[in-house]
Amino acid sequence: MKHDTFDKYPPGGLDLAQQALLTTWDCLSDYREDLVLVGGLAVRLLTHRADEGLPDAVTIDVDFGISIGASGGMYGSIKQTLSGHGFRWDGNRFSREFGEMPLFLDLLTDDDKADVGSAVLDDSLSVSIVPGISRALAQSRIVRISGTTLLGVEQTEDVRVAEIGPMLVLKLNAFAGRKAVKDAHDIAYLAMNYLDGIEDAIAGFAEEKTAGNRGMKRALQTLQDHFGNASAQGPMSCAAFRMNNEHLLVARADESLQIRQQCVTLAQALLG
Numbered sequence: 001m002k003h004d005t006f007d008k009y010p011p012g013g014l015d016l017a018q019q020a021l022l023t024t025w026d027c028l029s030d031y032r033e034d035l036v037l038v039g040g041l042a043v044r045l046l047t048h049r050a051d052e053g054l055p056d057a058v059t060i061d062v063d064f065g066i067s068i069g070a071s072g073g074m075y076g077s078i079k080q081t082l083s084g085h086g087f088r089w090d091g092n093r094f095s096r097e098f099g100e101m102p103l104f105l106d107l108l109t110d111d112d113k114a115d116v117g118s119a120v121l122d123d124s125l126s127v128s129i130v131p132g133i134s135r136a137l138a139q140s141r142i143v144r145i146s147g148t149t150l151l152g153v154e155q156t157e158d159v160r161v162a163e164i165g166p167m168l169v170l171k172l173n174a175f176a177g178r179k180a181v182k183d184a185h186d187i188a189y190l191a192m193n194y195l196d197g198i199e200d201a202i203a204g205f206a207e208e209k210t211a212g213n214r215g216m217k218r219a220l221q222t223l224q225d226h227f228g229n230a231s232a233q234g235p236m237s238c239a240a241f242r243m244n245n246e247h248l249l250v251a252r253a254d255e256s257l258q259i260r261q262q263c264v265t266l267a268q269a270l271l272g
Contacts, residue, residue, distance in 0.1 A: 021157075184235070
């Protein structure tokens with residue numbers, strides 16, 4: 001679930017997503033070797049916080065990449081395990097309601113062949129195929145997270161998070177597919193606020209070119225087609241999201257142009 005502007009994300013959404021992450025990482029312990037965190041929560045964990053008053057990393061979802069051959073063995077299926085924690089399988093994703101706030105959990109895989117479609121895991125879950133998930137599983141870092149679970153229990157977990165290169169590829173592919181303005185924000189925020197610095201972010205993306213990441217071709221095409229100039233769809237989407245659709249106001253023209261030019265400069269650097 002994605003909103004079209006930063007201000008529509010509820011203040012407690014990110015905390016709730018982190019609570020869900022701590023809960024699911026714990027209860028899916030038998031799958032940990034086959035799971036990696038991707039999506040908006042991974043963006044949050046890979047980056048420094050924005051300066052006060054500026055849009056930060058936001059999400060109300062938890063997204064996992066999962067190996068195509070993942071199996072929990074004798075300990076029960078993913079569906080059974082998550083249902084015991086209040087998550088309902090809705091056909092292509094898990095969800096749980098918290099008052100009026102829905103929380104979603106998605107599983108994504110890569111069969112190293114198809115570019116679209118779905119694959120069935122061993123517990124009969126049909127999950128979306130996303131090129132590049134295999135690289136996210138192979139290129140990751142461990143991030144220690146402390147907080148409360150959905151039950152309110154204080155907990156610390158060492159979570160496997162996809163690294164910067166695979167994450168940028170995944171986010172560029174996501175933008176290419178659905179043109180969600182939040183994806184444009186995530187791409188720019190992820191690279192510019194990366195924990196190890198923007199130069200390492202660019203280098204990490206370059207590594208994916210030589211590593212055979214299946215999502216790289218589309219990622220590069222997306223940069224060329226949608227981030228080529230300040231009026232292109234990518235930069236305009238990023239400005240619209242961060243400025244709550246006020247990016248075309250004359251009074252905020254300078255701010256809008258600065259955001260859009262930053263996106264173009266980043267795209268040029270990623271293209272090399």
